[in-house]
Amino acid sequence: MNPSFDPAILVTDEHGATLISGSCPDCGAVTFPQRQHCARCGSPTREHPLPTNGVVRSYCRIAIPLAGAEAPVTLVRVELSPQCTVQGVMDGVVDIGDRVALVPRRIDGAESYTGFGFARSTS
């Protein structure tokens, strides 16, 4: 797998890809990407891998390409946990309420990287 586009945000290994957030040991808030200090209470955060499956809360389709994605691009907003919702490119059709899984996405350019997106969950 190509290197992550940002190892502080996305960790990749032979098992797949994981998004890294920051969890607050004091108030429980999750910030993505991780910040040194909690966005809710200001306490120092701990590195916290996010779940790799979630539920689609909304989606849209845009007519312009993004890095690693040809137009038209479907974007999904995915609740990975009650504390964290993220957004990314969706492979295939989708609807609100669908379960989806985080997947690595190849980004080719002058150099190649690995980004992330979502696909329908098989679990």
Place this chain on the structure above:
Amino acid sequence: MTAHPAAAARRPVYVTGVGMTPFARTHDAPGRELAATAIRAALADAEIAWPEVELVIAGVVGGDLAAAPSIVHELAWTGVPAHAVENASATGSVAFNDAYEAVATGRAASAVAVGCGSLATALGGAGNPATRLDLAALSGANLPPTTFAMLKRQRMHDYGESDDAALAVVAKNLRNASRNPLAQRRTAVPVADLRGSPMFADPLRRAECCPIGDGAAAVMLSARPPRNGGPAVRIAAAVSATDQWHPAAACAPDPGITRRVADTAYRLAGITADDLDLVEVHDAFSVEELQYLEDLGVSPPGQAGTQVFEGHFDIGGRVAVSPSGGLIGRGHPGGATGLAQIVELVTQLRGAAGPRQHTRGRTALAHMIGAGGSCYIQILQCEEPPQ
């Protein structure tokens, strides 16, 4: 409801003059000249002379260094203190709120809030989204239409709101703008025709996105009621806040910010949403107007889409929303937008809006969102309603 004690600690502040240039896709004149034109119009409206102005606060987007003195230099060099402020789309609103605070707390007896500069200039360096390799670009979160396309889809799912509800906002605002000689888009378009507009971020069509243009607006604030014989328009609240943590902060604006700022504004003014006659909201994208009307308490949750069809928000309806045409119709330069809202509301409260005059006018609210997480609300009250 009575006014909040914090309001009593400030002296009354009045809007005594307003002025603005036409909003257009581009202007040949630079922003500082447009700003000076707007200031001259506000001074003439207030019937006061430029040397009487004790403070200038300029909301400028995409400007050069020393933007505020350069505006002053287009007028007589009176030595008036002047500085610039910026807060994305809400830049003009910041200028207004700061000028209000200065007059309310006695720092100045009179102040001009002026806004100029185009977001087109400021957004020009965003880079190619197909080659950017940061989180916002990879997830599409850097593209504002995607945020509001997601909101529209969510409302359609959660409330069963029709696609046409957001189009009805556009049709209403273009209809209002067609009666506003200073608006950027001046052609009314019915919902049936808007359905043919190409998708920009499905389900959001191109026609549902405001135009970014250019223009300037100015508002004269004073501790004394106006001398021009017109009704006195008093500022009952001018408040703001930045966003708070929420679970979707990586990809969406704070969904609670408008509600929180509105609650503070209503408390300061001693009113409720039911008292509002006129509202200008941040309708950069059609569905925003529906959401913000609910957040402001003007409409119950999930019902703004139905109520826009029923004419609640038309000029002459229960509460006139975006009578100027809003960002969608009047336009959204950036620096001047929040002040253009004040220009419209004051014109309405004076009963001077001509063919777009709302039937009632005692209490009005302006609302703007600044990207990156801020919200501004002003409440204006007419002490002498038009006959």
